[in-house]
Every structure is written in structure tokens, then in C-alpha cells.
Amino acid sequence: MTATPLRLDDFLPYRLSVTSNLVSDHVAGAYRSLFGLSVPEWRLVAVLAEADGLSQAAIGERTRMDKVSVSRAARALEGRGLVTRLADARDARARALSLTDAGRGLHALVAPRAKAMEAAIFACLDPAEATQLKVLLARVEASLTAADPTAGSAADKK
Amino acid sequence: MTATPLRLDDFLPYRLSVTSNLVSDHVAGAYRSLFGLSVPEWRLVAVLAEADGLSQAAIGERTRMDKVSVSRAARALEGRGLVTRLADARDARARALSLTDAGRGLHALVAPRAKAMEAAIFACLDPAEATQLKVLLARVEASLTAADPTAGSAADKK
DNA sequence: TGATATTGGTATCAACTGAAACCATTTGTG
DNA sequence: CACAAATGGTTTCAGTTGATACCAATATCA
Numbered sequence: 203m204t205a206t207p208l209r210l211d212d213f214l215p216y217r218l219s220v221t222s223n224l225v226s227d228h229v230a231g232a233y234r235s236l237f238g239l240s241v242p243e244w245r246l247v248a249v250l251a252e253a254d255g256l257s258q259a260a261i262g263e264r265t266r267m268d269k270v271s272v273s274r275a276a277r278a279l280e281g282r283g284l285v286t287r288l289a290d291a292r293d294a295r296a297r298a299l300s301l302t303d304a305g306r307g308l309h310a311l312v313a314p315r316a317k318a319m320e321a322a323i324f325a326c327l328d329p330a331e332a333t334q335l336k337v338l339l340a341r342v343e344a345s346l347t348a349a350d351p352t353a354g355s356a357a358d359k360k
Numbered sequence: 361m362t363a364t365p366l367r368l369d370d371f372l373p374y375r376l377s378v379t380s381n382l383v384s385d386h387v388a389g390a391y392r393s394l395f396g397l398s399v400p401e402w403r404l405v406a407v408l409a410e411a412d413g414l415s416q417a418a419i420g421e422r423t424r425m426d427k428v429s430v431s432r433a434a435r436a437l438e439g440r441g442l443v444t445r446l447a448d449a450r451d452a453r454a455r456a457l458s459l460t461d462a463g464r465g466l467h468a469l470v471a472p473r474a475k476a477m478e479a480a481i482f483a484c485l486d487p488a489e490a491t492q493l494k495v496l497l498a499r500v501e502a503s504l505t506a507a508d509p510t511a512g513s514a515a516d517k518k
Numbered sequence: 519t520g521a522t523a524t525t526g527g528t529a530t531c532a533a534c535t536g537a538a539a540c541c542a543t544t545t546g547t548g
Numbered sequence: 549c550a551c552a553a554a555t556g557g558t559t560t561c562a563g564t565t566g567a568t569a570c571c572a573a574t575a576t577c578a
Contacts, residue, residue, distance in 0.1 A: 208471040210406045215387045220424050221497040222380030224504050229373045248368045266378050295526040295573050313366040320372050326503035335496045339379040345484035346382050453543050453556040
């Protein structure tokens with residue numbers, strides 16, 4: 203028996219990559235043109251709005267960005283007066299990141315816009331389908347990180 | 361009423377990006393270490409195995425890669441003796457790409473491996489779910505490309 | 519306590535990517 | 549036919565990215 207030939211169009215890693223890039227480009231363009239934010243910067247703002255005072259390492263873990271990206275985004279945002287990076291009293295190496303008032307203001311501006319974009323992009327799915335999509339993606343992600351614990355983490359590679 | 365706050369972990373563009381990057385990295389690492397192929401190169405081989413003799417522009421359309429990436433991948437593969445690029449008799453600008461025997465041989469090696477990886481990565485989904493995932497992704501992709509016809513195409517920008 | 523390994527964060531560098539400029543050819547269109 | 553516009557491909561260049569090396573501070577442990 204011949205194995206069914208591989209059709210690129212049916213190949214899930216390919217499909218996933220194409221769709222994801224399409225969405226990313228779309229969203230990234232909006233952040234950039236409307237707010238001058240890169241995606242890493244936006245992620246940082248978003249996560250700090252949820253949990254203030256995180257260290258860069260903690261942010262890296264939550265957002266699955268590597269520490270170099272976090273560092274760059276953090277400095278850029280600090281330069282724009284959107285976040286502060288206070289020395290941590292307990293650990294002189296670490297810096298606790300917080301949104302400034304300006305940062306909080308920006309977040310208040312960006313967040314609704316982001317939700318609107320999400321709604322627009324995924325308007326082609328009904329709510330149950332959108333949930334289903336999230337669930338499936340989460341399962342894939344979990345299984346993949348379980349298989350390779352070092353994958354995508356911000357932890358130093360051995 | 362206060363809008364529900366944006367939780368990054370629930371934000372679909374973010375989820376999609378994280379999962380896709382995880383899968384991509386996983387797969388790309390395998391292509392590279394096992395066969396010395398980059399993802400663009402692998403896509404080119406895969407698409408030529410399905411339809412031989414395509415022009416680079418046609419490949420770009422099918423794989424959603426821009427023409428620079430296609431050009432680079434094509435030249436790299438030609439350099440390795442995996443594809444030929446014959447001058448098209450009808451259009452002296454175009455080149456018809458074909459897999460050489462070696463290219464075909466490599467594809468015969470890579471394809472099963474790719475399918476096995478796909479199976480392993482998505483083993484956490486039952487077949488119906490995998491299909492559902494493809495369907496949902498395709499819908500998102502279609503709606504997004506309909507909204508912005510220039511997105512992701514290899515066509516020259518105006 | 520000192521030696522060693524770890525960890526938070528930054529700097530550096532090489533690779534990848536895509537936009538724009540470019541060349542050569544082909545396709546309109548008068 | 550001639551000339552503008554469009555198309556296939558390549559080159560160039562600038563921006564982004566992540567691996568690696570690195571520095572400083574902390575943790576571990578004899």
C-alpha cells in the first residue's frame with residue numbers, strides 16, 4: 203500500500219504557520235501604525251496591565267518571549283516613559299517593571315482596539331468555534347511543551 | 361458596564377502565534393538537522409513534488425512565500441543539485457523549476473518524516489478535531505485574505 | 519568562608535526576512 | 549512599430565531575531 207502523498211495544503215504545521223503569520227502581520231501592522239508599538243512591546247504592556255511589578259524573567263515566562271526580546275521591549279518602553287524599572291530590593295540584579303500612568307493610559311487605549319481586531323478577524327467563527335479553536339491550540343501547545351520542556355521557554359539553555 | 365479586561369492568555373492572535381511558533385520551531389529544527397533544509401526550501405521541494413515545472417511566481421502563490429524567499433530557496437536547492445531551473449521557452453524571464461532525481465529522492469525521505477512529525481505533534485487531537493482545526497484555520501485565513509487582498513501574496517505591491 | 523554554579527539582565531554578532539530598487543523581458547495600447 | 553506599463557527574478561539594504569558570550573549578583577555547599 204502506498205502512503206497517501208503529502209499535500210502541503212493539508213499539512214497542519216504549514217496551515218498553522220500561514221494563518222498565524224497572516225493574523226500576526228495584520229495585528230502587528232495595526233499596533234505599529236496606531237500606537238507605535240511592536241508586538242513584543244504590546245505583549246509587555248498587556249501582561250503588566252494584568253500583573254504589575256513583574257521581573258523581566260517572569261514576563262518572559264508568561265509571554266514565551268526570550269529574555270533578549272523582553273529586555274529590548276522593556277528598555278524601549280522605559281525610554282518612552284511607559285514603564286518604570288525599579289531595582290528590586292531583594293535582588294539587585296532584578297528589576298520590577300510597572301506601567302507608568304502614561305503606560306496605563308496607553309493600555310486603556312490599545313486594549314479595546316485589540317479586542318475589536320480580534321473580534322473582526324474571528325468574526326467568521328461563531329463563539330463556540332472560537333472557543334474550540336482556543337482549546338485545540340492549547341492542547342497542541344501543552345503536548346508540545348510536555349514533549350520538549352526547553353521549547354519556547356525563556357530559561358537559559360543548558 | 362465595564363468591558364471584560366483583555367487577558368493576554370485568552371487573546372486569540374497571541375495564542376495562535378505562540379502555538380504556531382512552537383510547532384514551527386519544532387518542525388524547522390527537524391528539517392534542518394535531519395536534511396539540512398530550511399522551511400522555505402522544504403516547502404519548495406514539497407510543492408514541486410506535487411506539481412513539477414512551476415515558475416517561481418507560481419510557487420510563491422501556492423506557498424504564500426514572497427518572491428525573494430522563493431528565489432533564495434530555489435538557488436540554494438539548485439546549488440545542491442536538488443532542483444533544476446530551465447529557461448522557459450515561452451518566457452525568457454521565467455524559469456521552470458523541477459526536482460532532479462536527487463531532489464525526488466530527498467522528498468521521498470523527508471515526506472514520511474514530515475507526516476510522522478505531524479502525527480506526533482497532533483496526536484493529542486483525535487482525527488475529527490484535527491480536521492476541525494484545519495477547517496477553522498482555513499476559515500480565518502480566507503476571511504482575512506478577503507478583507508485584505510494584498511496580504512501575504514507574492515504579488516508586487518502597488 | 520570561599521569556590522562554584524545559577525540566575526537576571528545586557529551586549530554582540532550572525533542569520534533571516536521583506537521592502538524597495540533594479541534589470542530584462544513581455545504585454546498592452548496608441 | 550514605439551512606448552508605457554506590467555511581470556519574472558535578483559540584488560541590495562535595513563530591520564528583526566535569537567544564540568552566545570558576558571557581567572553582576574545570588575545561591576549552594578564544602
